[in-house]
Amino acid sequence: MKITTGLNPYGLTYYLGLQGAGTPRHNPNGAGLEGFIRLTQELGGKAIELWEGWLKDMSDAELASLRARLDDLGWKRVLSSGLQHGDMDLLVRCAKALDAKFIRVALTPILCGDRAAAGPRWHELIASVNQKLEAAVPKLEAAGVVLLIENHQDFTSRELVGFCEEYGPHVRIVFDMANTFPVAESPLDFARVIAPYVRHCHVKDYRAVIEPDGFRLVRCPSGDGCVPHKEMFDILAKHNDEMIACIEIGALDDRHVKLYTPEWWHGYAPKQAEDLAACLLALQRNRFEPGEEWRTPWQRNADHELIEYELGQYRKSAANLKAIGLM
Incomplete structure (x- = not known):
């Protein structure tokens, strides 16, 4: 399988000026799209994921220049937004103008697999996802663009496949390779289920902090955590001749998955013990030891460290991927 590797912007939110907008902790001198392009060039990337916010106010001439x-x-190139808040007409227009074949979206705002946090709204969110996908498909077909739905810590592997089968070939999957844990699936099990539908990967990683009620997932350079990227790409290669893959680092806040609490399982189908065991076992690799500092500079209010922290993690990720032939 030919892998074309580049960068995703969401692990660089402070450096780019996206984190904390409108608050005293915002970086007013964020590098923006130009800084993101420069970093992609520096690291030898050959693909780029473009945030909708950078494109929405561009004229036709500016899009043509880009x-x-x-x-x-x-x-x-891949465009990036969210299904609940994104402007599909704008995204399709920009995709056509930029000759981008894919638009990536998160389906819901749910994180940490915590469907219980949505309460009765979980079922409303599912209904909204179906409504928006149904409305989007004719626009995607007319433009020759594929919508990539992400496993954004909300839906399981089989649920994502269900959306693809329901809405046809213009709805496929962008695989966040570290986001299997928040829905209690191991990376390899998740990959086996979705492999035929994957068109793009977020090469992300986490280190785990084991907690009495579950675990925390903390960002780290791709290749330094618990995600077996090489083995996952081997699975994907059985179903794909080529793949876009973008380095992404996790959020500046950890993700606390409280799956040892009964309420966390609200909205999930019953799970085999062997499958849950595979997820929990995979988490153990490179985990934080008791007493080891796991908080990010953002969580420690050490904002002066953030830019070098974010850039350093991307540079280390690129070096790790090059070392195993994935970049």
Whole structure:
């Protein structure tokens, strides 16, 4: 399988000026799209994921200029938004203008697999996802664009496959390779289920903090945590001839998955003990030891460390992927 590797912006939110907007902790001198392009070039990326917020106010001429620039660089491109808040008409227009074949979306705002946090709204969110996907498909078909739905810590592998089968070939999956744990699935089990439908990967990683009520997932360079990227790409290669893969680092806040509490399981189908055991066993690799500092600079209010922290994790990720032939 040919893998074209690049960068995703969401692990660089402070450096780029996206984190804490409108608050005293915002970085007013964020590097923005230009800084993101420079970093992608520095690390030797050949693909780029473009946040909707950078594109929404661009004129046709500005989009044409950006397309020409990306063409000159020889980069593949993916647009990025959310299904609940994104403007599908805008995204399709930008995708056509930029010659982007894929639009990535998160389906819901749920994190940490915590469907119980939504209460009765969980079923409303499912209904909204179906409504929005149904409305989007004719627009995607007309534009020749594929919508990539992400496992964004909310839906299981089989649920994502269900959406793909329901809405056809213009709905496929972007695989966040570290987001299997928040829905209590191991990375390899998740990969086996969704592999035929994956068109793009977020090469992300986590280190786990074991807690009495479950575990925390803490960002780290891709390749330094518990995610077996090489083995997962081997599974994907059985169903795909080529793949776009973008390095992504997790959020500046940890993700606390409280799956040892009964309420966390609200909305989930029954699970085999062997499958849950595989998830919990996979978490043990490179985990934090008791007493080891796991908080990010953002959580420690050490904002002066954030830019080098974010950039350092991306640079280390690129080095790790190059070492195993994935970049």
